[in-house]
Amino acid sequence: MDLRMARNKKTRREFLRLAGLAVSSAALSACGGPTPSPVVVEQEKVVKETVEKQVTEIVQVVVTATPYPVPPVVLPVAPVVTPAPEQPIDIVYWDLYSRLVWHGQDVKQVPVDLWNQANPNIRVHYLPGAGAKEKVLTAVASGTPPDLLLTDPPTEYVYRKAVDSLQPYLEKGDHPYIEKDIYPGVWKGMAFKGEVYAIHRVPNNAGMYINADLFQQAGLDPDNPPRTLAEVEECAAKIHKVDSNGDIEILGFSPWLNIAGIWGTWAEAFGAELWDEANNRVTFDEEKSVKALEWQVEYARKFGGYEKILAFNDALAGMDPFGSGRVGIYITGPWQIGIMQDNYPAINYRTSTMPVPEGGRGGSWLGGSWMVMPRGGKNRDIAWEFMKWYCGKECQDYEGTQGIGFTIWPEVNEKNEWFNTLEQLKPFLRDLPHCWPIPLIPTVNHAFFTAFNPMVDECLRGKRTPMDAMREATRIAQEEVDRFISNL
Amino acid sequence: MLQLSHMERARLKWGLIFISPWILGFLLFLLYPMLASMYYSFTDYDVLRPPRWVGLGNYVRFFTKDNLAFTCIYNTLYFATFSVPLNILVAVVLSLLLNARVKGLAVFRAIFFIPSIVPVVSTAILWVWLFNTRNGLFNMALRAIGFQGVGWLTDPAWAKPSMIIMTLWGVGGTVIIYLAGLQDIPGQLYEAATIDGAGAWQQITKITIPLLTPQIFFHLVMGVIGAFQVFTQAFIMGSLGGGALGMGSEAGPANALLFYSFYLYLNAFRFFRMGYASAMAWVLFAITLMCTLVILRSSRRWVFYGGA
Incomplete structure (x- = not known):
């Protein structure tokens, strides 16, 4: 997650964005924050110039976007190690x-x-x-x-x-x-x-991003985001739009976009543990994990099929899915705030906690x-x-x-x-x-890459039932764990 | 033992000194790693801990227990079977066209050659765009003529054909070799054929193609070896194509782009199974060697050297 963004050229949009940033940072510093950094000073200069010329548009940006202000800089104080080594x-x-x-x-x-x-x-x-x-x-x-x-x-x-x-x-x-x-x-x-x-x-952890404009267009209240997976489905159904070819135009929600589906997110959200550390057993086939996969299968069926949802991602061709403005509900980490700020400042969004499945635990890895x-x-x-x-x-x-x-x-x-x-x-x-750690399986990469993910994929493509897929994933992953443990 | 004169011994000494950088390089960076990997292929080894002897365990495991072994062998054979002949066909046809005496020939040759010098990563990224389901050039063209368009990189059935089509992008490099071969064919053969009443098609099939077989043979051998080692394009296209689920998406939709070398790499560096990866490398070597030997053996029947 690299948040570095080159800013050698400042377009009009860049100016407006900086203006929004600087307005917020100026407000913060007025509230008694620490001395503004050189970046803040530079941005204040920019805002003065811009305000004179683009007042109405600045107001528009500040109103519709949710800018992330420049944080106060409080540098840590390094201790002096004593006695210092004589040689470097x-x-x-x-x-x-x-x-x-x-x-x-x-x-x-x-x-x-x-x-x-x-x-x-x-x-x-x-x-x-x-x-x-x-x-x-x-x-x-x-x-x-x-x-x-x-x-x-x-x-x-x-x-x-x-x-x-x-x-x-x-x-x-x-x-x-x-x-x-x-x-x-x-x-x-x-x-x-x-x-x-x-x-x-x-x-950091995962959370839910909500496109406020898409919510409003669907008659939903973005300030009252869905809390449960069932509510997510309801909202997604109202936002979701397909074109005449059956291709997804606006995606309500995808359980597999970006980081949403990785490391067994949904299985764990449903309450599965996936790993029994005391007995060195992989438990991909526990009841809650199978239930999570059943939910994914059903979700795919309701929204035009797994392949159609994946094809939507492909159609974005590397563009940030949420930044495209065509995704209603999106799961990712807090770094997305930086991505939105730097690249998509005009998108009006809210964030919320991870949706909780019925009887599940919520949270993320x-x-x-x-x-x-x-x-x-x-x-x-x-x-x-x-x-x-x-x-x-x-x-x-x-x-x-x-x-x-x-x-x-x-x-x-x-x-x-x-x-x-x-x-x-x-x-x-x-x-x-x-939140919980990524399952502490000694061969975790093998377990997810060769067992869990391919089996979820096969199941969602209709080649296996959820129970069969998770049993097979468990078998493959356990075999590698056993081999590894026997060599310890 | 061979008796050498003083002069010959001196020449041998200096000869060896001059080629010693290569000898050292060969011993240290090729022979030793090869022998080491042979040894490690019989061990359970993760680099971090001492290797443990398992005999043929890794080989047996690969052929009998690995759920992805068949997938990666199938994907690689599929790729090699279709990409190599297709590349040869297109390269020969292009070289014939580029050998014609038309105006601006040098420009045409440059146009076909330039793509082959584009780095493979850039090429792969470019083609991800071309293959884009919704906005890609191919699907836009298909839709313009009334077809639905396909999920080039998202549909498991299309992912490998897409990769094969993409390999044609670099065909310019081999076209140069075919052009050299074409210019080596004596002009009097065509003159004699024309006098005898042979048409253009007969001249191509009876003169041009037979005398191009040394180049085709070279292309076939190198193409097969290259196809068995395909890695970078698949890695880039698999991960950027967006056709698969979260982690491990580099292997494309439903592991359709899980090629042998990539799975070998995963075993070595992502799953810490260096011994297993070494065994896979030797299996790949055996398969490649076998295919190359079959081609070499068969070459006696279909390769014609002009001077022979």
Whole structure:
């Protein structure tokens, strides 16, 4: 999820968007916020020029769009490690993902720079995009791993002992990584059989985006969004439009668009666990999982068939589905707010919590990134000092605020005025306590890629019944788990 | 043992020194990895932990237990069976046309050659647009003449044919080889045939095609090897085509674009099954070798060298 957007040329629309941003940021700073960043100053200048010329259109933008203002910048304060090492020490930090720059803040780099200023003899080198699995595998195997790695869910690394336990450091105390203070779903994804191996940084979750204009055109109230899956279906039916060829013109809702269908979202929303950790059993075929698939089959049937819904996605040809303005209800993470702000400022939308199936639990799986210590890294103690701070409350608060995410501590999020005043963000924050980690199956990629997803796909194409599909998915995934466990 | 004179020994020494970069490269970066992968194919190995000997386990597992093994072999064979002959046919026809003495020939040749130098990723992305269900050029053309249009990359039945059609984009590279072959055919053969009363079609089938068989043979061998290794286009088109469900969508709708090399890559780097992937690589090598040998053997019957 790369939110970086180049802005070398400013079109009229860009000016208007910046104007909207700056109006909001100016209002915020007038309420006693911190000193505006250079970006805000630049945007205020832009708004003054634009207001004189385009007053009526600015009003229109502010009224119809829901701009995301520039957040206040509160930089974390880097600690000074004492005693400082006599000789300079280099800490290499690889990131699986790319840089994240939004509102002029290079959010993962800035804390590194602050640390390096405070600790000239402990130089941290941040390498975005360097942490691809192929590279990490060979680096660890050859004994030359980075000191720190920021990656996706670390389950497979942990089970393969490619990363070291952080438990010895946690047992020394003086850190904020305490189970009772952290969201339960987040903790579950960090601690494996009682030992912490990773620190989750800036978690995010999925939520529901609603196109307010499409809602109004269908006679629905966008300020009263659907709460249950049944209500989602009702709203979708009123919004959904097909053309004379039977192709979808306006999509009410799709359970498979963007991140909606991945990692067993619906099975888990219906209350399935998918993995029994105590007995090392894959449980894709549990009753609630089958029920979720039955619901998907029925949904596809009601809305013209699975292939038609997929073809709608194809027809968008890489364009952001919600940004196209042709999707009524859309499931994705909070980063979509940035995408809408940067690319589709004229679309009038609302956000809401994930729809809850009848008798299900709602919520979604947790995204974000996890910091780990690859096996065989040098300078571990010093690396921990940096990691402890970099994954700590201040840094996560800074990055979450700037980059649209949250911290792993409910207490910190509750205190963050920014999170709690922005209408777009509130639903995501409200749903965080109900979210869960991606199933902690030791062979999770294999389980979903070769078993769960293909079987769901076959079922939705009418080649298998839901029960048959989930039984087969369980069989395939379990076989690989058994093979893996037997080699431990 | 071969007796060498002092001069010959000196020449051999210098010869070996001069080719030593290649020898070292071959030993370190080709022979050693090949032997290592042969060894790993008999082990359960995830790179991170020491390999565990499983004998023929990986091979047996691939042929008897892997639910996607048949899919990836079928997809790859399908692709090779249709894409290679189609490419040869189109390349030969184009080269015949581009060999005609018409005005602006160099321009035409350049036009057909340019697409082959476009990077494969850019080509794949471009073709995703062309194949777009609603706004793609192909479906728009089909609709204009009264057809419904097809789900090029969203329908499992059409995903592979779409890929095969796309490979024609790069045909310009082989057209150059055929053009060279055509210009190598002695003009007096055509003159003699004309005097004997042979028509254009007879000249093509009795002179041109037989004397182009060395180039066709080369194209066939390289095409088959390339087709068995197809990866990038499928990877890009599968993931951008939007025809499948969430994660793993790179394999296209209903795994229709799950080609052998891609599944091998997934096993190695996404599922951490390096031993299994090594076994798959050797199976692929065996299949490719077998096909190449069959083509080589058969070549004695249908390849004609001008000088022979």
